[in-house]
Every structure is written in structure tokens, then in C-alpha cells.
Amino acid sequence: MKRQRESRVHEQYLRHHKKFPNVWCAGCGIGIVLGSIIRAVDELQLDKNDVAMISGIGCTGRMPVYVDFNTMHTTHGRALAFATGLKMVRPEMRIIVVMGDGDALAIGGNHFIHAARRNIGLTTVIVNNLTYGMTGGQYSPTTPTGTRSATSPYGHIEQPFPITELSVAAGAAFVARSTVYHVRELEKYIAQAITKDGFSVVEAVSYCHTTLGRINRWGTAPDMMRRLKEQSISQKQAERMSAEEKAGKIIRGIFADRNIPEYTRLYDEIIAKAQQEAV
């Protein structure tokens, strides 16, 4: 049954015959996130014509080309700004914005916090592999301190952005984190994020075994997948742990789920007000 569903979902939501094989390295986590997204869309029984996927630049930026939605591969860091324009004009559409950590939080960091502050109804999925994979493993805004990378050969001296805390502080309505090891949980969070009326963020922690993993001798893709399993804890587990115990752990769960008026709905009220005053 599961296998049948899987193949039907692939058939239904992927540009199956045209665009495969994909550009990602064998063992990459991005395909797992892609799978979670299309299963979530299937679960929600959304009409493909009403779904858009918008990305920026980088390995994750290549995701939209594979899905049979309205898809747009934009410029580096700007996916949320493009998506904001589309959402304003087509508020009924479900818009999924997929970005990597560098795309979303370095070059696109300003757009990210402002989209969250506006609480515009976009679903943001950030594939956090801790590095710039496509350009060869340079340090990103989420690279852990001390890590060696192509541009921190002596160890990284900056501190990483905590994506979920940043999202909550910036005003997102829904914020969750899981990993590419915890596929079903990831899928569930993405479905919740799509359903949420407001700006939602799902951080999907992944890895890059061909760049950052290789430089730091973290092993093969399965080794790094195992690390995700071992390093991650639930919010409940985290509550019982001291700060020292939590250091280096990936806390999975929902960090915000709150009802805040969605931007395009508020703008509809502006239109009503403007038209009333103009009469």
C-alpha cells in the first residue's frame, strides 16, 4: 500500500518524465525534503494549479524544477520577496518557498525577518545543511562555531543563527523543526505549515556529506544521517536537560503556533476601507 501511494505521489506531483535524474549528489537530504513536501500536498489534497513553489539559488533552489506546480526559480536570497508579490496578487494560492540556509538567512536574511514580521501567508521550508553546498562548502549563517569549511580552514569563529528562535522573534505564526532523518515528522510539520493561515517556517535539518562533511571528516551520507538521529532530541527531552547537556543537540518540535491576522486578509480590509472613504 505504502509503495503504491509513493509511486502514485511521484507520478502525480513530479515532472517525472521530463526532469530526472536530479542535480543533487547521491545521498543528499534535499530529495527527502522534496518527498515530504509532495506527500504533505497530497495529504492535504490541494489542487496542483493552486500551489506554487518558489526558490532562490543554491542546491535547494533547484527543487521547484522537479515538481508539477506553478514553479519559479528566482535570484539568490530573494525568493520570499518574489513570493510576497505573487501572494498579494493571488492570495488564494498556496505558496511554498524553499530555501537553503545561506539563501534564506545570509543574502536573504532581511527578506526573511520582514516576511515573518508581516505574517504574510507563505510556507517557508529551509533546508539547513549548515553550508553552501553548491559552491563547495563555505561557511554559512548556520555553520556551527569551530567547524572547518572551505572559507574557515582554521575553524569557524562566528556563532550560528538559531533559525527557529529567529523566526519566532520575527513574528512567524508557525515555526517547527525536524530533520531529514525524521521524515514522517517533517512531512507532518510541512502539512501543518501549509495549512497555517500566516507566515510559517519549517526548518529541515540536513547535511552535506560531499563538502562540509568531507572537510570535517564526518563520514558518509549514512554516517551523517545517523548523526542527525543521535544528535536530535524532542522538546520534551530538552526540557529535562541542562544547558550543557543540550549543547550541540538538535531540538525537534513546534516552537510557535499562534493566531495572528494574515497580511493579505488585512489588506482586503484596507481595500474595503479605501473604497468606502472614496465614495
Next chain:
Amino acid sequence: MTGKTPQTIVRLMQGDEACAEGAIAAGCRFFAGYPITPATEIAEVLARRLPQVGGKFIQMEDEIASIAAVIGGSVGGAKSMTATSGPGLSLMQENIGYAAMTEIPCVIVDVQRLGPSTGRPTSPSQGDVMAARWGTHGDHPIIALAPSSVREAFDLTVQAFNFSERYRTPVILLLDEVIGHMRERVELPDPATISPEERATTSVPPEWYKPYENFPEDVPPLVPFGEGYRYHITGLHHDERGFPTNRLDEVQPWLERVFRKIDRSLSDILLYEEDGIEEAETLVIAYGVTARSARYAVEQARKRGLKVGFLKLKTIWPFAEEVVAHAAARLHRVVVPEMNMGQVVLEVERVVGRHKVHRVVRADGEIIFPDQILAVIEDWGAR
């Protein structure tokens, strides 16, 4: 026919305001922008006006986001515009290239102020002419228009939208600070007499649709997102369906088509006014606010018995090569005044030869006065 005679609207109006009203008349229903002198008034007017007509306004976090949102809005099917000045235009350049590459219609208003950098924010300039042409990287066609009065700011904004929809291209409207901020009496056309260009649609079924088809007219129709035509848009070089390609036989033909779609329509796109060229011995070519000083100088010179022709360019890009070449063919003297260190004059020199051309340039934040232009015309006239 209602039998009603069209009613013009007479008002005292600022150029920025006329631009905003022109956008509404052209059917603009989405604006995204960021405050910047001397273009802020366009955003302020549209923040008030757009919701009145069911449109939407958003103030983004910067100019990069503004042009990105505008392109996103246009992909959604709304005629979309942003307005900025030089520093903002610099920030927008990457995404203007994206609009050119993906052939998404949009209008970018640049109310030019003195640059470079922060320059003099409240002083006029015509220094962004080349930035409008070549500011984004890579080869691409572009259309840029420059009004020289408040009424023209209205008309050319309508025209900018029409061109952008007709040719699926970003269009840059080059106001200058004087035109943007100046108030003058203006007669606006009856809105009922304006028939804005609507975006071409397609009748082919979704599975056959090719958003970048090498169409006979070179402008394939663009179907908005959300209407059942699921396709891909990318800033990568792409095939006719919009998917990334590295094929040499797809990249070069795309570039040739997007240049061809402009080149084949020059008779539609090139807007200009000429006056007294047949009898002229000297030709003055000007645009924007400088065209007003130039026209006055030409009139004064004629009163003094000099034979002077005048060519006012409204379309700056593509450059009116044939028009300029034809107008200057018999003449030995061409005077080009502009508020920069020489930008459009480079094109004129390229077309008619450097030896014929005299520059009247000024880039200190002050307009070029008629006397400056007249002095050059007379100096040559006396030789």
C-alpha cells in the same frame, strides 16, 4: 457609443503624481516600493489610490525586495510597478535582469537625482541613462522612456505599461527630479479614452503551452500562475518550456529572439518629436527636462535668424539610430545638451560621427539653462 464627448481633467499636478495616475489609468494594480527622494510621492499616491480601485500596495524592506515583489505580482497576472531613484535603481539591477531573462512585464520608474552614490538627493540629473541600458549584467534588450513635462509623465507611464505588456519586457521610465517634483497645469485625458494594452492570452491547452516559444511574432503569451498552466520560470537560460538548458542551440536562439522582438518593432517603440529639421543647419537633440531648455534655446536662435532643427527623444532605449542618422544626415552640427557628463551623446556620436557633435553637459545638480545651449548654437552659427 454613449455620445458623450470626452472630458479632459484639468489639474495642477506634480510629475510624480501624474506618473502614479498614469499607472492607475494604464491598469496597474500592484505596486511595491521603498521610500526614496525624489520618487517617494509616487508610492504615497499609490498607497492611497490603488486600494480605491481594488489594487494593492506594499512597502517592502528595500529596493531589491520591491522589484522582486513586482515581478512576483506580474507573474500573478497584475500589471505591476515600482518607483525609485538612482541608489534604488542600482539595487534593483540584478532583478531587472531577471525580468529581462524571464520576460516578465514590469515598469520601473527611476526619478533621477544627482549621483553617483547618495549624490545630491534633491537635485536633478540625467545620469542614469546608461544604468538603465546596461546596469544589469549580461546581454539583454530594454525599453526606457523619458518624459519632459507633467503631462508626458502621465502619457509615458501609460505607454511604459503598454510596451511592457506588448513586448514582455521590463520598461524603465526615466523621470528626472525636476519633472518628478515640478507642479504644472495639466490636462489629463478622459480615462474612458485610454485603452490600456491587455496581456496576451493563449488558447492552447496547458500541456501544449510553451511560455518561451519561438513564436512568429517573437512575443509568446504569458499565462499568469494559478490559471491551470503549470510551468517553470527560471533566471537560468531555459528552453521553450522554461526549463533550464545548457544546449547551445537553445541559448543563442533565445537571445536572438528577445533582441528581435524589440528590433522588429522600432516603428512602434521609438517615440520622438521633431521640428524644423528640413531647413536646419544645426540640430539640437534633447530629452527630459533638458528638452524644455533646448526648445526655448532653439526658438531664440530662430528669432536671431539661425536655422536650427529640434529633435526631442521620448524613447531613450532602444536608441533612435535611424531617426538621428536621418535627421543629421545633411547637417554638420549637432548639439546634445544633457545633465550628465555625456551619455546619450555617446550614442549620437556613434551614429553621426564625433566631429559633428558638440556636447553641452552639466552634472552639478543644476539644470542646463537655455543660454548655455543658445551660446553653443550661436558660436557655431557665427563660424
